[in-house]
Amino acid sequence: MRHRPEERRRPTMKDVAALAGVSMKTVSRVINDEPMVSPDVATRVMSAVGQLNYQPDQRAGSLRRAGRKSETIGLVVSSVANPFAAAINRAVENTARARDIAVFASSIDDDPEREQPTVEALLRRRVDGLILTTVRKSQSYLLSEQAFGTPIVFVDREPAGVEADAVMSDHARGASTAARHLLDHGHTRIAYLGDLSTIQSARERRRGFLKELGVRGVPTADCPIVMDLHDAAAAERVTLQLLTGPEPPTAIFSSQNLLTVGAIRALRSLAAHDSIALVGFDDLPLADLLEPGVTVIAQDPHRIGTLAANLLFARLDGNTEEPRNYIVETALIARGSGEILPRDR
Amino acid sequence: MRHRPEERRRPTMKDVAALAGVSMKTVSRVINDEPMVSPDVATRVMSAVGQLNYQPDQRAGSLRRAGRKSETIGLVVSSVANPFAAAINRAVENTARARDIAVFASSIDDDPEREQPTVEALLRRRVDGLILTTVRKSQSYLLSEQAFGTPIVFVDREPAGVEADAVMSDHARGASTAARHLLDHGHTRIAYLGDLSTIQSARERRRGFLKELGVRGVPTADCPIVMDLHDAAAAERVTLQLLTGPEPPTAIFSSQNLLTVGAIRALRSLAAHDSIALVGFDDLPLADLLEPGVTVIAQDPHRIGTLAANLLFARLDGNTEEPRNYIVETALIARGSGEILPRDR
DNA sequence: ATGAAAGCGCTAACAT
DNA sequence: ATGTTAGCGCTTTCAT
Secondary structure, eight states: OBOOOOOOOOOOHHHHHHHHTSOHHHHHHHHTTOSOOOHHHHHHHHHHHHHHTOOOOHHHHHHHSTTOOOSEEEEEESOTTSHHHHHHHHHHHHHHHTTTOEEEEEEOTTOHHHHHHHHHHHHHTTOSEEEEOOOSSOOGGGHHHHHTTOOEEEESSOOSSSOOEEEEEOHHHHHHHHHHHHHHTTOOOEEEEOOOTTSHHHHHHHHHHHHHHHHHTOOGGGSOEEOOOOSHHHHHHHHHHHHHSSSOOSEEEEOSHHHHHHHHHHHHHTTOTTTSEEEEESOOTTTTTSSSBOEEEEOOHHHHHHHHHHHHHHHHTTOOBOOOEEEEOOEEEOOBGGGOOOOOO | OBOOOOOOOOOOHHHHHHHHTSOHHHHHHHHTTOSOOOHHHHHHHHHHHHHHTOOOOHHHHHHHSTTOOOSEEEEEESOTTSHHHHHHHHHHHHHHHTTTOEEEEEEOTTOHHHHHHHHHHHHHTTOSEEEEOOOSSOOGGGHHHHHTTOOEEEESSOOSSSOOEEEEEOHHHHHHHHHHHHHHTTOOOEEEEOOOTTSHHHHHHHHHHHHHHHHHTOOGGGSOEEOOOOSHHHHHHHHHHHHHSSSOOSEEEEOSHHHHHHHHHHHHHTTOTTTSEEEEESOOTTGGGSSSBOEEEEOOHHHHHHHHHHHHHHHHTTOOBOOOEEEEOOEEEOOBGGGOOOOOO
């Protein structure tokens, strides 16, 4: 037996008008809560709307409406499967919902090849604004779109080739804080695990880390820097190698949440989690329940997302201030793993 | 100084046609890769497109185009901030991307009041299909939309008042398995932590749990069932109460991931994590790294999301089979916490 | 191979 | 307070 619910044609405003015995414009007035409709006509229209299960077509409406706004924004993140991006996504959505704005969310897995096609797919759908986590070397392909009046806010990373608002953690500062924390606990052989060097924030974090080493006069030759690690498995592999190699580090700074997970797994498998210090950039859901608790430089993705969305809506509301970078503070949360002292082995 | 990038009018297909010296229809043909355009005309059009930075307006296109499809689907989940929903979201997105379909994602926090307005906001935007995690008692408000030809697939929970495909874990079976596992380890005083009883899957899990107790002849009076816990804090509070009260349970079954987190926190604060058994429904990111590892009934949200999206697209492609429920198997992952034996206290 | 006219579902601008 | 006409940016249909 086949399933084909008897298909009815979707009613249009014209159908509603006919049933209510009024003109389309009157229906339009009722639907949009415009004044100048007598109460009885309004009820007649609403009853027709109910009978037909009419839902206005927002595409058609927005096409003609002044401003041509689609009441829709586009959000591009690395991956909603990552709790950091998920929290940003959630915050943006919350802010948008208050204005009846729908959100297109797209994950691009930090793949530069996917950035522009993804953004263009959103632009063809005429989103009113964009919130973007970018990976390409330059975002100058957005210049024309900006000229057409579409506001853009960057999150987590600074753009290149465009002037626009950007909201992010102070990556370099956070990484410096992590380095200082480990140095203060006596470590001088600190391994650095870094994300893809195509990612601006990954480069910033490395910079902050190296800067702090410099300030303290710690020879960077003793601190292996491994970049371009993009998942837990890669971080785990590298950590194992470093710890089982000659002159192993006494501390690890994993500069991204998934890398921290990989580092933890490696430490566990070597039973070194109580002897090798670990600090991670970005918090993890159960980090406080592990033993030892994982010391992290916590970001505030909820604040980042909320701020980004509010900035975008302010631009849509006509704000013409100079675009600038907004920094959301990070916080060192000491839970144990980062306070382990170096031991001779 | 004020920031107002000189606003240019967004070019339309008409502008492209004028610049290329052809008719609009010819531009349309080139844009849509229709045959019957001479190569030189095509290049002239493409060059005009490039010069003007023209992007076709998909809203306008879809309005007239046969089928009136918006190349867009709507996804409603509990919250993208929950890893289970995030994984579903990601899987849906991946499947949609392969077809150039954009995804509107909305979190409704399992609030029945928000379900219908959220869905209707998507329908006004004329999504081609819906993937829904619902909470209302009935989804019959979707009947008319179904009659207009919009396919709907339910995820994680079974709908009421509508016939449609649904993809979910076997909640009752998973809960039975958890109960059996604890019973097999000698527990007869098992506390049950449940999500909101408005949620169909939460009721199913409780049913599965109780059923297994019945099969084994365990008096349910010894097994406190606490429903309507919706976050970690609530679960933590209740767990503390149960464990510090008279005749405390020797095991806990927390039937949702956030509740499991709350239960773990409570066990930790009482230093009871090595003496009270714990099984959770749905896996947690670092569950294997805790001590003891958390035994869970793991779901497969990636498979659920992928299957749901594929079903939706099959319907859009004309599949008219009887709608049915698709079950994605759960798996018991024993990691330690669920294998703790009861002790007299 | 190309174009002109009509129309998708709606709202703006102007009647009445 | 209500209706009429034109037109949003595009695709369809039908010419040529």
